[in-house]
Structure formats: C-alpha cells, structure tokens
Amino acid sequence: MKRLLSAIATFGVLISSSTSAISCSFKSGHNNEYKNTDGNKGDGGLDYGKDKPEVPSEEDDPEPGTGGIDESADPSKYTDTLFQLDKNRSYIYTSDKNDVTIANITNYDEIAKYSNSLPNLISFVNSEDSKLVSIRVDKDKIIAKIKDITNPVLTTIKSIKPIQIQIKSKNDGKQQVDFTLNIQTDHLDLANLQNNVKVNYFLTDDDSNGMPKSLGYTSSYLENLSNSSNSDHEKAKKDFFDKFINDSGININLSDVTITQSNSGENGKDIEFNIKGRNKPDSKIVPDSNIKLIINKDVDPNEVFKNKSLEVNVFSGTFQSIKSRGMTDGDKQGIKALVFEELIANSGIADYLKKLSDDNYARSTTQVLKNSTINLNTKTLSGSMDLNLAYLGLVFKGNLKVNYHLVEESRANLYSEVTKNDAYKKYDVNREFLTDQTSENILKAKLQLYNQLSQDFRQQVDQNEFVKYTKFTESAKETSFTRSLSSYWQVKYWAGFSEFGVAMRYKLIVLPGSKKLYGHYPKTFWNYINTADPDKPTGGPYHVIVDAIVPNVPNADAWKKEGGASGGSDFTGYEGGFDKEFTEGLGWWSKSKHNQVETPNRDGYVQNGEYNEGYDILKF
Numbered sequence: 001m002k003r004l005l006s007a008i009a010t011f012g013v014l015i016s017s018s019t020s021a022i023s024c025s026f027k028s029g030h031n032n033e034y035k036n037t038d039g040n041k042g043d044g045g046l047d048y049g050k051d052k053p054e055v056p057s058e059e060d061d062p063e064p065g066t067g068g069i070d071e072s073a074d075p076s077k078y079t080d081t082l083f084q085l086d087k088n089r090s091y092i093y094t095s096d097k098n099d100v101t102i103a104n105i106t107n108y109d110e111i112a113k114y115s116n117s118l119p120n121l122i123s124f125v126n127s128e129d130s131k132l133v134s135i136r137v138d139k140d141k142i143i144a145k146i147k148d149i150t151n152p153v154l155t156t157i158k159s160i161k162p163i164q165i166q167i168k169s170k171n172d173g174k175q176q177v178d179f180t181l182n183i184q185t186d187h188l189d190l191a192n193l194q195n196n197v198k199v200n201y202f203l204t205d206d207d208s209n210g211m212p213k214s215l216g217y218t219s220s221y222l223e224n225l226s227n228s229s230n231s232d233h234e235k236a237k238k239d240f241f242d243k244f245i246n247d248s249g250i251n252i253n254l255s256d257v258t259i260t261q262s263n264s265g266e267n268g269k270d271i272e273f274n275i276k277g278r279n280k281p282d283s284k285i286v287p288d289s290n291i292k293l294i295i296n297k298d299v300d301p302n303e304v305f306k307n308k309s310l311e312v313n314v315f316s317g318t319f320q321s322i323k324s325r326g327m328t329d330g331d332k333q334g335i336k337a338l339v340f341e342e343l344i345a346n347s348g349i350a351d352y353l354k355k356l357s358d359d360n361y362a363r364s365t366t367q368v369l370k371n372s373t374i375n376l377n378t379k380t381l382s383g384s385m386d387l388n389l390a391y392l393g394l395v396f397k398g399n400l401k402v403n404y405h406l407v408e409e410s411r412a413n414l415y416s417e418v419t420k421n422d423a424y425k426k427y428d429v430n431r432e433f434l435t436d437q438t439s440e441n442i443l444k445a446k447l448q449l450y451n452q453l454s455q456d457f458r459q460q461v462d463q464n465e466f467v468k469y470t471k472f473t474e475s476a477k478e479t480s481f482t483r484s485l486s487s488y489w490q491v492k493y494w495a496g497f498s499e500f501g502v503a504m505r506y507k508l509i510v511l512p513g514s515k516k517l518y519g520h521y522p523k524t525f526w527n528y529i530n531t532a533d534p535d536k537p538t539g540g541p542y543h544v545i546v547d548a549i550v551p552n553v554p555n556a557d558a559w560k561k562e563g564g565a566s567g568g569s570d571f572t573g574y575e576g577g578f579d580k581e582f583t584e585g586l587g588w589w590s591k592s593k594h595n596q597v598e599t600p601n602r603d604g605y606v607q608n609g610e611y612n613e614g615y616d617i618l619k620f
Contacts, residue, residue: 079114082175083107085142085167089249091182092133092144094154101141102181108140116170119177125164132183135165142167144181157185159192160250182249190257190277190289197248199292202299202395203240204268204349225295226264226271237261240273244293256283262292269395271295298397301389304349308402310342311515315529315582317574319408326378334569335376336369337528339385339404341521345513350521353392365523367391381406411518412460414510415581417453418617422580426619427452434472434506446470449508449618461516469514473614474506507614510585522586522613530578531568587613 083105090102111117119137124130132153134145146154153161160182167177203225224236237259245252258276265271273293277285302308314322314335322331344350368391376383382405389396418425433445450458450466510519520529572578 079111079117081107081111081114081117083111083117083119083169083177085177085179087246087249088177089180089182089247090144091160091184091249091251092146093184093186093251094146094157095149095186096146097149099143099145102135102144103142103179105137105140105142112139117175119167119169121168121170123166123168125166129163132161133163133181135181137167142179146183154183157183158189160184160188160196162196162249180249184250186284187286188250188252188277188284188289189286190275190291191286192289193250194291197250198300198303200294200297200299200397201240201243202304202349203295226261226268228261228264237273240293240295241275244275252285253283256280256285265295265297268296269393270297296395299395300398301387301396301400304396305343305347305400305402307346308343308400310339310346310402310404312338312342312404312406313409313411313518314338314406315409315571315575315578317576318571319406321574322376322406323378323381327374327376327383328570330570332374332569333369334528334571335406336372336374336385337365337524337569339374339402340365340369340372340387341512341524342404343387343400343402345511345521353395364392366527369528376406409518411514411516412457413518413581414508414615415584417457418615419584424615424617427617429618434474442472443467445472461514465514465516469511469517469519471509471511472506473509505616506618507616508618509614518582520586525583525586528568529571530583531572585613585615 084107085103086106087103092100092102105111105119119142122135122137122142132147132151134147136143148154163181163183165179165181167179169175224230224232225240227233230236238254241254241259252275256278258278260274260276261272262274263270263272271294273295274290275293276290277283277287279287312335318331318334322335327335344353368387368389371388371391372386374383374385382403384401384403387400387402389400390398418427427449429445429448433441433448446467447463450463510517512519512521512524575582
C-alpha cells in the first residue's frame with residue numbers, strides 16, 4: 001500500500017552536519033558508582049575553587065572558572081530549565097598547550113541568573129583521567145586543557161583516548177550529562193580507530209516529524225549513498241562523513257582522506273565505505289591507514305532504541321487474569337508482542353524496519369518473539385524482556401533488554417467517536433490537503449478533522465497527541481474487473497483492491513504508542529492478540545473471523561474478510577471475543593474458500609502488515 005507520509009514530508013535526513021547542535025538535556029541523572037554525593041569530597045569531582053584529590057584544583061589551574069554562574073545570579077532564584085550543550089562529544093589534541101572549548105551552553109542567556117540550573121560540577125568516571133586533562137566551565141563554555149603534553153600516557157596514543165566525564169548541575173539531581181572527550185593524537189591511525197569508535201550506523205530518511213519518510217531501497221538518500229552514479233552521491237557521502245565525525249567526537253579533515261565505497265549493499269542494508277589516509281605532507285592522518293564504516297548491518301540496538309522503560313496497555317480481561325493468576329505460557333506470546341510493539345512504536349522506525357527486513361516483517365517479528373525471553377513480577381506487574389533483534393533482517397547485532405510495566409487498557413477509542421449505529425460518520429477535510437502531499441497540508445488535514453470531533457474526545461486526547469499518533473493512508477478503490485480480465489492483465493486482487501485502479505480513497509490510521517489513544521499495528525493485533533487456538537473452538541469466545549463478504553469482486557461468495565492467526569495468545573478467550581471498538585480500523589486480509597489461481601498469497605499479505613486498515617471517515 002502506498003504510504004502517504006512516505007511521499008509528503010520535506011527531507012530531514014538523519015544526517016547531521018558538522019555544525020548541528022545536540023541537546024544534552026536529560027530529565028534525570030544516571031546511576032553511577034562515581035556519582036558525587038558530597039559537595040566537597042570523594043569521587044574525583046571538581047567543585048570550582050575547592051581542592052579535591054586527583055582532580056584539577058585552584059592550585060593546578062590558576063583560572064578554575066566561574067562555573068558558568070553570572071555574577072548577578074541570585075542563589076535564591078530557581079528554574080526547572082535544564083542546561084543544554086551543543087554536543088556531547090568533542091576532542092582535544094595531545095599537543096594542545098592552550099585552552100580548548102569543547103562545548104557551548106546553548107541556552108546560557110536563559111539560565112545565566114539561575115545558579116541551580118548551570119553546570120557547576122564536573123567529575124571524571126575514571127579518576128586517573130583527571131591527571132591528563134583539566135575541565136572547567138567558564139560562563140557559556142566548557143573548556144579543556146592538557147595538563148602535560150609530555151605525559152607518557154599521551155605520547156603513546158595511536159588514535160584517541162576517550163575520557164568519560166559527567167557534567168552536573170545543582171538542580172536537585174535532575175540533570176547529569178555524560179560527555180566524551182577524546183584526546184586525539186597528532187598522527188591519527190585510522191586502523192587503530194576502528195575499535196575505538198562506532199562504525200556500524202543505522203540510517204534512514206525522516207520527515208519533519210521524525211517519522212520515516214522513504215523506506216529501505218526506495219530511500220532517495222540511501223540510493224544516493226549506495227549508487228556512485230547518482231548525481232547526489234558525493235553530497236550524500238560527505239553528509240555521512242560529517243555524521244561519522246560528529247558522532248565520534250574526533251577531527252578529520254576531508255582533504256586528508258579518500259572515501260571509497262566497497263559495497264553498495266542491498267535493499268538499503270550492508271552499505272560499506274572505506275576511509276583511507278592520503279600520503280601528503282602536514283596531514284594529521286597516518287598515510288594509507290584506513291577504517292571501514294558499515295550502514296544498516298550489525299547495528300547496536302541500544303544506539304537506536306533509546307527508550308527502554310515501557311508502559312504497556314493490556315486489555316481488561318487479560319489484565320485481570322494476569323493480575324490474579326500471573327503470566328501463563330498462553331499469555332507470553334501476546335505480552336511479548338505488546339512490549340515489542342511499544343518499543344518499535346516510540347522509536348519512530350517501524351515502517352523503515354519493514355523494508356530492512358525484506359518485507360517479511362511479520363515473519364521476522366515472530367522469530368524475534370520466539371527467540372526472546374520475558375519475565376513478570378505479578379505483584380508489581382512489572383518485568384523485563386530480552387529481545388534478540390538479529391532476526392530483523394540482520395540489521396541489528398546482539399540482544400536488547402527492556403523493562404516494562406503493565407497497565408489496564410482505558411485509553412480513548414476512535415471507533416466509539418466516529419461511528420453511530422455501527423456506521424461511520426463522515427467528516428469534511430479539504431481534498432487538496434491530501435492530494436497536494438506536503439507535511440504542512442497533512443497537518444492542516446489532521447487539525448481540520450480533529451476540530452470536528454466531540455469535546456469529550458478532545459478532552460481525553462489533546463491535539464498534539466492526535467497529530468502524533470495518526471496518519472492518513474491511501475489505496476485504490478475496490479473494483480469489479482472480471483476474473484478473465486484480471487488474469488489477462490495479471491492484476492493482483494488483494495482483498496478486492498486492484499493494483500491499477502486509479503481512483504484513490506483516503507482513510508485515517510491510529511498508530512500504537514500513545515498513552516491516551518487506543519491503537520495497534522495490524523500485524524500485532526491479528527497475529528498475536530486476536531488469535532485462534534486450533535485446539536479450542538473457533539466459535540464463541542474464540543471467534544476471530546471478520547463477519548463480512550468482500551464486496552464488489554469477481555466470485556464474491558468465494559471470498560471472506562478474515563483476521564486472526566493461530567497459536568498466538570489466549571487473550572481472545574479472556575475478553576470473550578473482541579468488540580468492534582478494538583478491531584475496527586485494524587483491517588483484515590482476504591481468504592478464498594477455494595484454491596483458485598487468483599487467490600491472494602495469505603502469507604505475503606500478512607508479511608506486508610498493511611492489511612486494509614484505517615477508518616473510512618472522510619466525506620470526499
């Protein structure tokens with residue numbers, strides 16, 4: 001199914017230039033054994049103007065800095081605003097004898113008069129590193145200085161020595177920024193660098209809302225990056241080089257290296273580049289040394305999935321059963337699927353992963369769940385899950401551990417809002433907002449629709465939530481071509497939608513991940529939630545067939561709308577079957593009663609995960 005959002009938004013390629021800013025404003029500090037709990041003692045921390053063991057002091061550095069505090073700052077003033085840095089990685093050369101600015105406080109003017117919010121404590125994770133370099137805050141700058149350029153530790157560095165630093169404010173422990181300062185040699189050996197920086201990257205194109213815009217091998221950025229004959233190949237290559245430099249916190253002049261492509265990859269995966277030092281005078285790169293960078297293969301999932309503490313909504317009957325009896329074997333597949341869905345939904349990369357998984361997304365998901373382990377504390381309804389993400393098209397390497405907490409499903413439901421007597425209401429939306437596919441027009445269309453919904457619904461689901469967790473989709477209208485015509489033209493009938501139908505219709509899809517609005521991926525719901533157990537009755541509480549004939553297709557009586565795989569979970573039984581408010585909008589796939597030539601490939605339909613989901617609520 002053609003994705004509207006895949007064609008509308010202005011590129012916001014996930015490639016940062018060397019001047020792009022990084023927000024390092026975190027809501028909570030990280031636990032660390034080096035965390036300083038005493039303002040004047042202990043862990044190698046630096047409280048400006050105070051002497052501490054093994055760290056820069058006023059005696060070591062005659063200008064220890066102001067801690068960023070404005071002279072007119074009133075200690076009694078307080079703000080919840082957290083300081084922000086323009087980067088969380090930087091470098092200093094082993095030969096640097098002077099002060100080097102390694103980061104800037106981008107919102108300094110806003111917080112300068114609030115001493116609680118400014119960074120005023122810097123500590124070294126490894127206290128021995130404080131013997132190599134001093135760090136201080138001076139108004140809006142974080143400044144570093146090499147203590148002794150003749151130190152044997154520095155003179156033997158072949159590429160970089162990463163120094164891990166924690167930058168903290170007095171804001172009631174709300175903020176701690178983990179910062180990496182790389183002490184870089186004047187003669188960088190790229191081969192030695194290979195094992196000291198990230199070399200496996202996950203890249204895609206994003207729209208202005210941070211959602212995937214172009215997918216996999218259809219991605220114009222990845223096409224430009226992987227195809228040397230494309231006119232924008234050199235620009236894409238330069239963008240990727242800049243991203244590598246910024247992410248690594250190192251300094252390499254493009255004129256000192258050559259960048260060649262060693263593998264063009266397939267379907268946006270396994271694209272390789274070699275960066276090699278040129279043999280030229282005054283270069284800071286060891287000649288002929290090289291480093292290999294790989295795109296969309298063996299990526300550390302922790303680099304992509306940042307939010308690993310998840311709240312998972314569970315249907316009422318299932319929730320009460322688990323609360324009273326614990327999680328049974330019949331529950332595990334369903335809970336795994338819901339945890340995985342929540343993880344994917346809030347990472348913003350679900351659609352992209354479908355392409356990187358060679359379009360066999362549901363099958364890949366099943367393998368991920370099958371090879372993952374899960375546990376649950378029944379008293380707290382909290383647990384953890386170790387996901388083996390290697391099965392997602394070999395994009396990721398290694399396991400990812402996430403923590404989750406189960407809550408009872410109570411979110412607002414769009415079906416209840418947009419139907420009357422089981423029939424869809426229709427809402428006015430300017431057609432040009434959808435046919436002229438720009439991100440601005442899509443936003444206008446969503447707001448136009450949202451403002452027609454009831455006040456009760458809008459009180460439950462605010463405008464920002466509605467915009468973030470909905471999208472429009474378009475598909476060819478159902479047709480009535482004859483079987484002979486379809487056979488002659490080789491038209492695929494996927495639940496009655498013709499591939500060469502030109503008339504389009506638009507529907508609204510609710511995405512998963514919202515804390516306020518009910519939604520699921522169809523693949524999650526039909527494959528793992530609303531499922532049939534082959535050893536139990538197919539009627540009654542385990543009834544999962546969508547009771548409707550596919551309209552307007554040849555030999556219509558041979559087709560059924562169907563949902564529900566077998567062997568997923570026992571949730572359907574706990575709920576006594578799912579009401580329409582939980583199934584509508586999640587689509588269905590078609591199944592023929594007979595083994596006909598034009599029978600859709602059911603597995604292929606499931607793997608695409610597109611089904612025919614969406615609410616058909618637009619008037620035009």
